[in-house]
Amino acid sequence: MNLAHTAEEIAFRDDVHAFIAKNLPPEIAAKVHGGKRLGRDDYMTWHKILARQGWVAPGWPKEFGGPGWNTVQQQIFDDECAAAGAPRILPFGVKMVAPVIMRFGNAAQKQHFLPRILSGEDWWCQGYSEPGAGSDLASLKTKAERAGDHYVVNGQKTWNTLGQFADWIFVLVRTASAGRPQEGISFLLVDMKTPGITVRPIRMLDGEHEINEVWFENVKVPVANLVGEENKGWTCAKFLLGHERTGIAGVGACKRELKHLKEIARREPAGGGDSLMKDVRFRDRIAQVEIELMALEVTNLRVLSAEAEGGKRAPGPEASILKVRGTEIQQSLSELMMQAVGVYGIPYVPEALDAEWGGVPVGAEYAAPLSGHYFNMRKTSIYGGSNEIQKNIVAQLSLGL
Amino acid sequence: MDFSLTPEQGMLQDSLRKFLANEYGFDSRRKRAESADGFSRDTWAQLAELGLLGIAISEDDGGLGGDAFDSMLVMESLGRALVVEPYLSTVVLGGATIAAAGNADQKAKWLPAIVGGETLVAFAHGEPRSRYALSHVECTAKADGAGWKLDGQKAVVRDAATADVLLVSARTAGSTSDEKGISLFLVDAKAKGVAIRGYATQDGGRAGEVTLTGVQVDKDALLGNAGEAYPVIERAVDRGIAGLCAEALGIIDALNEATLEYLKTRQQFGQPIGRFQALQHRMVDMTIRAVEARSMAIVAAAGANDSDPMERRRKVSAAKAHIGQCARYVGQQAVQLHGGIGVTDELIVSHWFKRLAMINATFGDAEHHLGVFSDLLLKEDA
Ligand SMILES: Cc1cc2nc3c(=O)[nH]c(=O)nc-3n(C[C@H](O)[C@H](O)[C@H](O)COP(=O)(O)OP(=O)(O)OC[C@H]3O[C@@H](n4cnc5c(N)ncnc54)[C@H](O)[C@@H]3O)c2cc1C
Numbered sequence: 001m002n003l004a005h006t007a008e009e010i011a012f013r014d015d016v017h018a019f020i021a022k023n024l025p026p027e028i029a030a031k032v033h034g035g036k037r038l039g040r041d042d043y044m045t046w047h048k049i050l051a052r053q054g055w056v057a058p059g060w061p062k063e064f065g066g067p068g069w070n071t072v073q074q075q076i077f078d079d080e081c082a083a084a085g086a087p088r089i090l091p092f093g094v095k096m097v098a099p100v101i102m103r104f105g106n107a108a109q110k111q112h113f114l115p116r117i118l119s120g121e122d123w124w125c126q127g128y129s130e131p132g133a134g135s136d137l138a139s140l141k142t143k144a145e146r147a148g149d150h151y152v153v154n155g156q157k158t159w160n161t162l163g164q165f166a167d168w169i170f171v172l173v174r175t176a177s178a179g180r181p182q183e184g185i186s187f188l189l190v191d192m193k194t195p196g197i198t199v200r201p202i203r204m205l206d207g208e209h210e211i212n213e214v215w216f217e218n219v220k221v222p223v224a225n226l227v228g229e230e231n232k233g234w235t236c237a238k239f240l241l242g243h244e245r246t247g248i249a250g251v252g253a254c255k256r257e258l259k260h261l262k263e264i265a266r267r268e269p270a271g272g273g274d275s276l277m278k279d280v281r282f283r284d285r286i287a288q289v290e291i292e293l294m295a296l297e298v299t300n301l302r303v304l305s306a307e308a309e310g311g312k313r314a315p316g317p318e319a320s321i322l323k324v325r326g327t328e329i330q331q332s333l334s335e336l337m338m339q340a341v342g343v344y345g346i347p348y349v350p351e352a353l354d355a356e357w358g359g360v361p362v363g364a365e366y367a368a369p370l371s372g373h374y375f376n377m378r379k380t381s382i383y384g385g386s387n388e389i390q391k392n393i394v395a396q397l398s399l400g401l
Numbered sequence: 402m403d404f405s406l407t408p409e410q411g412m413l414q415d416s417l418r419k420f421l422a423n424e425y426g427f428d429s430r431r432k433r434a435e436s437a438d439g440f441s442r443d444t445w446a447q448l449a450e451l452g453l454l455g456i457a458i459s460e461d462d463g464g465l466g467g468d469a470f471d472s473m474l475v476m477e478s479l480g481r482a483l484v485v486e487p488y489l490s491t492v493v494l495g496g497a498t499i500a501a502a503g504n505a506d507q508k509a510k511w512l513p514a515i516v517g518g519e520t521l522v523a524f525a526h527g528e529p530r531s532r533y534a535l536s537h538v539e540c541t542a543k544a545d546g547a548g549w550k551l552d553g554q555k556a557v558v559r560d561a562a563t564a565d566v567l568l569v570s571a572r573t574a575g576s577t578s579d580e581k582g583i584s585l586f587l588v589d590a591k592a593k594g595v596a597i598r599g600y601a602t603q604d605g606g607r608a609g610e611v612t613l614t615g616v617q618v619d620k621d622a623l624l625g626n627a628g629e630a631y632p633v634i635e636r637a638v639d640r641g642i643a644g645l646c647a648e649a650l651g652i653i654d655a656l657n658e659a660t661l662e663y664l665k666t667r668q669q670f671g672q673p674i675g676r677f678q679a680l681q682h683r684m685v686d687m688t689i690r691a692v693e694a695r696s697m698a699i700v701a702a703a704g705a706n707d708s709d710p711m712e713r714r715r716k717v718s719a720a721k722a723h724i725g726q727c728a729r730y731v732g733q734q735a736v737q738l739h740g741g742i743g744v745t746d747e748l749i750v751s752h753w754f755k756r757l758a759m760i761n762a763t764f765g766d767a768e769h770h771l772g773v774f775s776d777l778l779l780k781e782d783a
Contacts, residue, residue: 030554104711129741132668134669134740134741135670135740136669136670136671139669139670139671158741161743185479197481202745202747203745203746203747204744204745204746204747205736205746205751205752205754205755207746211741242540254676268532269530269531269532270532275571276532281768281771281772282768285768338758338762339762339766339768342532342533342762342766343532343556343557343763344556344557345605345607345759345762346557346602346603346757346759346762346763347557347600347601347602347608348600348601348602348603349600349601361556362557362598362600362610363529363556368620371603371604371758371759373773374758375603375751375754375755375758376744378733378736378737378743378744378754379741379744381737382737382740382743382744383741386737386740387737388677388679391679392679399479
């Protein structure tokens with residue numbers, strides 16, 4: 001056993017580091033570090049920079065334009081990006097729909113969609129959940145009826161992340177109603193500009209707009225946009241959900257947040273003239289979460305290297321463990337940051353989340369986003385399969401309960 | 402021992418609950434929070450009519466002469482409805498403190514106006530660098546002619562921008578963190594040199610940064626004796642904490658009721674999600690927290706009135722620590738069990754959750770008070 005990186009891994013990390021240092025626009029990194037609002041352009045700018053370098057889709061096979069990295073390299077890349085303050089590469093195109101198209105799509109779909117995902121030409125969003133179908137996704141009701149060379153889609157999707165910016169949405173629809181709920185579901189690719197689609201914003205508890213309802217009213221979708229077989233969409237759906245493990249633990253982002261927490265604790269007063277970092281009670285709590293993060297990081301690496309060795313990519317309970325612990329740690333970090341600023345977690349100054357805002361902050365300049373961030377992070381244990389569902393998976397698949 | 406409500410308390414609770422049920426739906430609360438003042442002056446007048454603004458003030462001073470348990474009942478109901486009117490600021494921190502420390506003239510001048518709903522008060526004590534240390538006061542008051550001249554800054558003062566009068570602490574002697582040498586002043590919010598930067602708060606309320614630059618006040622602005630305000634401030638804060646504990650209790654109960662209802666109605670996998678044992682046990686843990694929170698809110702109410710300062714400290718800090726932990730657990734779990742809808746602005750659940758987080762950040766969070774309590778153990782040994 002050897003925990004140290006190999007010489008090649010270190011050289012790889014140095015290359016990645018140098019590239020990011022040179023190419024990540026400082027104003028975007030400043031937004032990420034300062035907890036400011038990111039717009040469509042911020043995501044796209046970074047996506048295109050990485051695309052030009054051939055690094056936007058680390059998990060893709062070489063034949064489709066991936067860089068051919070192993071899982072450890074992918075993790076190093078994730079860590080370096082997060083540490084530098086790069087916006088995350090949105091998963092909906094690169095990590096979700098693309099692998100489904102690669103595996104189940106026809107030649108025309110591969111040829112058309114994959115290069116556009118790489119280049120960033122199409123912004124994708126995910127249309128799985130419905131008001132009555134969350135954890136129990138198979139109970140979805142959105143209907144697609146075949147009419148010649150089209151499907152006519154009717155229904156409602158919800159909790160759609162950043163769909164307000166999207167060009168395309170991949171949806172699960174019901175194409176047959178007999179049999180088990182998992183049967184009769186199909187996987188469709190839908191152009192967001194198709195008549196009959198309405199996107200309505202949902203305001204989140206932190207006051208921000210990052211999720212939407214998407215309504216489909218007699219939306220005509222060419223049969224050519226069906227991925228895989230009709231009524232066999234559940235296979236695609238599951239493949240997508242279990243597919244991408246690198247990054248699920250969010251180790252890189254957690255490390256960046258931990259560093260930020262420490263900076264805040266060093267700068268905040270403890271009341272007696274000392275810094276909060278000198279307050280042993282608060283410092284113990286930072287220590288606790290740092291130790292938990294260490295455990296997560298090594299667990300993550302162990303899962304990834306087992307995967308690299310075995311070459312298996314099927315969904316498994318390890319991903320669930322990473323998701324549960326990763327989100328718990330993200331939540332602890334956000335809570336500690338809010339608590340670190342004491343009463344300055346109380347003001348609500350949403351203008352301060354705008355990088356262009358020239359106003360005077362209330363309290364320290366880093367304080368404004370912290371409470372909202374804590375509130376927002378409650379989502380992490382809900383989305384992507386809630387932590388309860390992840391534990392059910394571990395109980396069933398790993399423990400045989 | 403008797404934990405039952407007196408008939409008068411029962412009536413008080415009933416009438417307030419009825420009033421809030423009629424007047425204070427979630428949409429109406431949202432409108433108040435988004436209005437210019439951040440609350441409704443009409444509602445304030447109605448609360449005055451109901452006699453609520455005089456609860457913490459003795460009958461001699463024109464109030465109802467209620468005790469700490471009456472205040473607890475009121476705050477609990479206000480919490481449940483997420484009331485944004487400045488009750489804690491004006492009545493619990495303002496009125497009660499003037500009643501406790503003011504001279505006859507000051508009481509006659511301020512208390513009837515507070516009880517009648519005409520005067521609003523804000524408690525301006527914490528400072529940008531004080532965190533939760535009550536004795537950390539950098540703001541200064543220098544004797545100046547017949548009065549005083551105040552300079553300094555006060556941080557995140559709840560309801561500052563709409564207050565008519567500010568209760569300002571300032572150092573008249575000693576160094577930054579001495580308990581001795583702090584004085585309290587009643588400062589007209591419109592006085593020359595007072596600048597208030599108001600803003601909204603995360604929980605839908607209002608607060609402000611208060612800057613005092615050479616503010617001149619008369620000698621009758623001094624509340625109590627010069628340099629001896631620390632115990633007065635500590636007591637005011639303890640009353641405030643007792644109020645916040647009761648408010649949190651109201652919210653915890655409300656969150657549990659809403660979550661229980663959701664577990665019974667939300668269907669997934671062909672059954673109500675409350676059938677899943679993982680969630681049943683969670684709901685039971687939330688219920689246990691609520692039961693304990695009620696016990697500790699009672700401890701806080703009793704403690705805030707304890708004449709023995711050590712005992713008062715023990716009880717109030719124990720309550721704030723424990724309720725802070727209960728509130729965090731219940732708030733986080735309530736959101737979690739609601740799934741996606743729980744993290745939306747549309748549902749009151751997220752607003753209860755946010756208010757609990759902000760209560761935790763007011764007058765010391767759970768960890769701070771656990772620390773205070775823990776430090777007292779050393780004194781027990783001595
Ligand atoms: C911010 C955010 C972004 C999202 N983005 C997207 C997106 O882009 N596209 C998309 O399709 N969806 C998205 N989702 C939806 C997300 O996947 C669902 O919210 C999630 O699957 C939970 O479903 P639900 O909200 O209906 O909760 P429910 O399924 O109703 O769950 C309610 C509670 O019951 C628990 N529960 C349910 N079943 C069980 C069980 N069997 N055992 C134990 N506990 C159980 C849950 O864990 C939860 O605590 C997003 C959600 C959020 C909050």
